[in-house]
Amino acid sequence: MDSRFRAAHPLYKWLFGFCLLLIICVLSIPKGNQLPNVTNRNTISLKSRIVKVPKTPQKYFVRTAQCHIPFVDPFNEDVMKIYKPQTYVGCSNESDLVTTHYDSLQQRYVLHINQEVAQHLLNSTDEEYNCFYEEISYGQEIDTYDKLKADKYFTDGYVVPKHVEGMLLECQTAEEPHIVLQRDAFVFIQYQPVEPSPKMKKPLVPRKPSVIMYGIDSLSRINLRRTMPKVHKFLQGEGWYEMQGYNKVADNSFPNLFAILSGYSPDTAKSQICDTDVSGCFEEMPMIWHYFRNASYLTAYAEDESGSNTFNYLKPGFTEKPTDYYFRPFLRALEVETEVTRLPGQYMRYCMGRRVVNRYIYDYCRQFMQRYVKERPIWGMFWTNHYSHDDPFMPSSMQNKVLTDLLDYQMDGAFEHTIMIFFADHGTRFGKLRDLKSGFLESRLPMMFIYLPPWFREEYPSYARALELNQNRLSSNFDLHNTLKHIIEIGGGGELPKSYNCPTCQSLFYPLPEDRTCAQAAIDEHWCTCEPYRSINDLEWADRVAKSVIPRMNEYFAEKNLSHLCSNLSLNYVHNTQIKTGLAISWHDDLPQLEEAVYRTKFKVQQNSADFEATVVFNNVTEKAEVKVETISRTNSYKEDSNCIEDKIAKLYCICLSDLKP
Incomplete structure (x- = not known):
């Protein structure tokens, strides 16, 4: 080998090693947004260098010149002490024996019978069974349903007649004594083609949103x-x-x-x-x-x-059908003719037949x-009361639905x-x-x-x-x-x-x-959430405001001719009284004892421990109180207190003499 090459060999060797190292470094650079996986604790990773700007917590729903509505953390410490998420409860563990399908070509609903489910319910492949339905139709009084029509037997693939908007169906063994396999109910939006008219022949300009x-x-x-x-x-x-x-x-x-x-x-x-x-x-x-x-x-x-x-x-209620499709007559039939289930401690129906009540409403909507x-x-308006009205935490069980x-x-x-x-x-x-x-x-x-x-x-x-x-x-x-x-x-x-x-x-x-x-x-002061109130620590001052409201409530019973049915109310104790401060007063400012101001007072009366919340204009000098009785809120349940009257508003305030508890 030539001596020149022998002398240069170490340099070539070094250059080769440097290039190889450079290639390895280039190949090791992460692509795109990938970050290297650094396991050495003493090595600062690229991730740690990325400064994430924390999202500012929301403080207000509204913060404008005349309205400050504070944001409420839905999971704050106070509420988490009482919040109990609910578990969804189904109405039936059985598979559907009869299902419906809308045939878009025929524009008709079709009933299907699941033979496997039938065999399972019969516990046999040989025994025969029959299925039939009763039609639900509008009654002469629009808020109820007509007498159920005679039984109509059907088989798999039955095409529902267009005039049938609701049905109660049943499948049972053919031989006597009949054994019911399954009952069910369906309500249909039956398609009616648009009636041709000069207006409808032209394209809708501008387009009408549903x-x-x-x-x-x-x-x-x-x-x-x-x-x-x-x-x-x-x-x-x-x-x-x-x-x-x-x-x-x-x-x-x-x-x-x-x-x-x-x-x-x-x-x-x-x-x-x-x-x-x-x-x-x-x-x-x-x-x-x-x-x-x-x-x-x-x-x-x-x-x-x-x-x-x-x-x-x-x-x-209504004396005429209010809308083209009106659900209430079918609802009344479902409530009367199907098996109804209520959850423990709940007043409203939870199941009608095999379905949770709100399923009928929102399937109707769909x-x-x-x-x-x-x-x-x-x-269309589609509304449900049954799972959210009595228990504020029941919606948690329905969120997936x-x-x-x-x-x-x-x-x-x-x-x-x-x-x-x-x-x-x-x-x-x-x-x-x-x-x-x-x-x-x-x-x-x-x-x-x-x-x-x-x-x-x-x-x-x-x-x-x-x-x-x-x-x-x-x-x-x-x-x-x-x-x-x-x-x-x-x-x-x-x-x-x-x-x-x-x-x-x-x-x-x-x-x-x-x-x-x-x-x-057009939001009355009692319902307005725009301006802040601060609690009054002076108990005598707070009590005077609450005491001024109760005579107005008793006067209300007299004006409505209800004094012979409703007990006069008397104060038990005051939960809390607050004064309206306005947007200009800071939380650090002392509360001025104004001659006249707007107060919000929450109190309990002696009669049946009823709780109320009132907004009142109170004069500290004259002791005069201005309050709209029919805006006073009842803040605990009143369903067992006012059975003697039917007035929807007065029921909030009336403690019936006949319902008084010792």
Whole structure:
């Protein structure tokens, strides 16, 4: 070998080693966002160098010039002491013997009998059985059902006649004595083709969005986050807007839903149109479904638990069929004719036959959308009371069912055509949750989510931007009413009258004023969550305020001619009294003992340990109290205290002499 190469060999060797090391280093560089797996404790990994900016905790639902609604942590320490997530309870462990299928070619429902299930129930492959159904139909009085029709026998593949909208069915052994294999019930949205008209021959310009209102009783936005986190996460998706400043305008279901559906309060309706306690009034009222129907929408209305239905609980109900599809007659048949199950300690029905009650309501909703939403504009309201009204934590057992509903609607393509309003009437009104510091907000801030389909957001970007802005501004039921009217107008329905009770309310598709007050949204002081209150530590001062309210309540019984039925009330003790401070006063400032101020007092009376919460204007000098008795909240259950009267509002305050406990 040449001596020159021998002399240079160490240098070549070093260069070769350097290049090899460089190649290894280049190949070891992580690709994309991959980070090296560093196991040496003394080595600082690349991950540790990434500074994650913590998400600022939300402090307010609304923080505007005239309204501060504080955000409530749904899992704070106080609530976690009482929060008990519930487990879903099914109504049957058996597989379905009979199922239904909609044949889109025939546009008919088909009954299928599962032979394997039949053989299992018979415990035999040879024994014969028969299946038959009884038709449920509307009664002469629209709020009930007609006498069940004669038995109609059917076999596998039976095509349900178009006139049959509901049925009770049964399969039993052929030989006597008959043994029932399974009972079931179905309610159908039977498809009716659009009647041709000159208007319908032309394409709908502008396009009319369908509107579906999916409602759950007594569910606040705070409790939704707590009991249905999966549902809440779904509602954070694209196209959904949460009205975090939505504040109820009344105590219970009827006046809050009535405000949305009519634009009136019951009192104003009584003075301007008719008394909602009198039969026939609801037919005179300009209900929202009339406006939708006049704009060529197909309409539907469904609720569960007939005794608590919005227009029937201590109300006369309807004398005429209010919407094209009306569920109540079928509900009454299910309640009477099927086996009903209630959960321990619960008043409302939980199972009707083989199904949880709310399944009938939301399946009815899905059928309504499946049959029509791609063909024509529809409006429908589908409402459930039974699992959320009596127990604020029961929604936790239903969250998978509710989430499945929303996912099913999405899978069906309904969201491509539909503005969906996912909402409640109010929050929890009584019980342990109501007794917490956050109970005032829990009861007054119902959940309210609005979904806009992609085409609507694209065609009306200013409406979508306004809705996004309004998420954190004060809004009320009357604004929602105006929004429904606005949707009809968008579809070419012409200008419609807005909410009578709130001249300063508007559609949520326009920016709400930044400096809006509760008065401008027609929210009474007692329900308003905008301005802070601070507790009064002076017990004598606090007691004087509470004591001033009770005489007003006793005077109320006299004015209503109820003194012979309702016991006079007397103070037991005061839970808490607070003074309204206004937005300008800091928590660190001393409380001034003003001559006259607004107070919120929560107290217990001697009679049956009833708890009340009142908002009162109290004068410290004259001891004069101004309070609207019918806005006073009852914060514990009253169902065993007022059986002697039927007045829906007075029941909150009346402790019947006949129901007095020793």
